[in-house]
Amino acid sequence: MLDHPYLTLGEVATRFSCQTWQVRRLFERGLLPPAHRVGAYRVIAVADLPAVEAALRDAGYLPELAEVVPCPA
Secondary structure, three states, X not given: OOOOOEEEHHHHHHHOOOXXXXXXXXXXXXXXXXXXXXXXXXXXXXXXXXXXXXXHHHOOOOOOOOOOOOOOO
16 A cells, blocks of 8 residues: 555656656646645645546557457366
8 A cells, every 4th residue: 555645747657657748748738637736746646546547548648458358268
């Protein structure tokens, strides 16, 4: 479990294997509501990560989810 309930944009980018500018662009384009700030840093609640992932996919920054095909027994 995480020690804190918020991640910086860089930490979010690392989690999703993308660039920080791509996460920041989601906010600039209005694809996500404005992020909270702690000092100079934008932070994202851990609970909001599914919405961030969906926005990254919608923006084309992450590949679409592949269909899972069960392995034959």
